Amino acid sequence: MSSVYYHDYLQLNKIIEAQSLESVKHQKPAHDEMLFIVIHQAYELWFKQILHEVDSVIEFFQKPSLKDDSPDQQIIIHRLNRTVTILRLLVQQMDVMETMTPMDFLEFRDMLRPASGFQSWQFKVLEARLGLPFEARVGQEYYLSQLRPEHVNLIKEAEAKVSMLNLINKWLERMPFFHDNEIWQGFSTGKTVLPLNEQDYSTAERLFWNEYFIRYASGLAGAEEAHREFFETEFFKGRANAGLSAKAARSALFIMLYRGYPMLQLPFQLLQTLLDIDEQLSTWRYRHMNMVHRTIGSRIGTGGSSGKDYLKSALDQHYIFKDIARLTSFLMERSRLPELPKAVEERLGFRA
Template sequence: MDKKQRPPVYYSEYLQLDKILEAQFPESAKEGIKADDEMLFIIIHQTYELWFKQILHEINIIRDIFKQPNVSDNSADIFNAVSRLKRIIKILEILVAQISVLETMTPLDFLDFRDLLRPASGFQSIQFKIVEALLGLEYENRFGHEYYLSQLNEADINRVKSAEGQISLVVLLNGWLERMPFAHKSEYWLGENGNFWDVYRATYASGLSPNEQANLEVFDQLFINPDQYPAGRRLSQLAMKNALFIMLYRDYPLLHLPFELLDLLLEVDEQLSMWRYRHIHMVQRAIGKRVGTGGSSGAAYLKSAAESHVIFKEIAEISSFLMPRGDLPKLPEQLVADLCFNRS
């Protein structure tokens, strides 16, 4: 359609403000109870759900990028994924800051209407569960299985299970890292001096203090000995090797964006943790040791979930195995050329 033939767009119609602004129905008003802060409570949580919807939109774009059989370093794909992750992080920062607004509601203000909400609970936020699932939090790694689906209706249970059946960002990340050639090339990098991983291990070991010697055993399990690689990890040994290489040699042009992507995934985990811990303190402040409206143990449940729902922890572990730039094995000229943009 010609742009000139399109009907005019009106602000309130475009934003569907008639639906949004008329979507607040305080339970206290229905009961004739004076509870002035319930409006704030509703709007805050509606805002959360709108942001969750945007986060899901961004996650699905990133997943589509990494579903490709090959993500070309000459395309805009990695830059796009990095930009989307930055946006997700900014949204998560808003979610953390938004708790401060909710904390202007005192415990007594909350008690004016809290009992009217049972059994509704933030635990029933389907979108947040889907966010966690699509990022890579698996059902068996969730804390409190007995509560996870118990408070949901059948339609929402099916939505969550459908999300859990989709390929997660962690799985896609593993495939992307495995397709990188760096760990494969390492076997002949150093020629007479031995292969890369033997040289790196020796240098890494020499830099460990007596109290850190256990790190070397873990290093061998994760990067040297395939038969000892721990079962149940989300990233394979090959993926871990390439992730370590990216972090070590991130200063080369071709690795700038891959490193930034890995670093942003850690930031996503950090912001989710900050949101959970701010939520914990808010709940403790509002209801103390009471159980949640949905039947959970309240703040105690949130604390346990925050400690166990870390999605990209295997990437975070790599920091234990880094060394100073000045000690890094020198790369051969051909590999250096491959890591720069002026390749012929």
């Protein structure tokens, strides 16, 4: 077995020599162009690592079965938490980028056309793998226009594959606790408010969600009818173009409400980690937008995008797990939650 040398293992000859300054080629050396290149190369390396983590998580969710108390789910949360940590680092790298002043950037900016961060195909693949569909993208008319055909194909392949959001939806839809009516025997409810059909929902589901809505609505101001329509649309009828189905939304809300039970701890951590990913991506876009505004003002980006305006639109619209975040609108105090039957509590405590 041959020995491994640090320099060769990391292929540092390729990495360290991979900074080719356009300003030097034009015989107008700009000191800060080295910083600009190194930071963007570091971003792309981290994008590669994030894709590595996300693809591995997607593989876990594509298994024939994924038990909520299995080591697999712990690995999933661990790798997604690593993704969140890397995204935080990407946000922090903006501090280094911002040491370059607008005048420093203008020394070489025009030499870069039409190169732009907008041409980062890895980032677009990452968004697609997480669950951002083409229909939800801003700037659809030009978001692929500046890319080479081979990179366009990679993005389209990613968009055609099942995403993490798709798989999270399927995972939530198979919530087992409402399929067994026996363990819900003795659960009491008040008047029937939600018109749920027996052929469409189990007895347990109809009893629990009817009682939950009564308690939820009683804590809100306004007409019960308006609250009922809002609740029904979210959890039974389903919203058009929603990332979560009505069934998945019910499961996610149940997990949030009763996360104190051992069986629901890992699922709750998973949902929270997905929200952390969205938050860090949003923070990164916000910092990027402010940096662009501070550096080039209202100018068009080197890649032809509308610069700050495009970044602002992406910040507002490119939330991937927003349907999980909106469930907080339907939470209530723990003290007012419906009391679960003993058999359900035992199932949620790993004692079934």
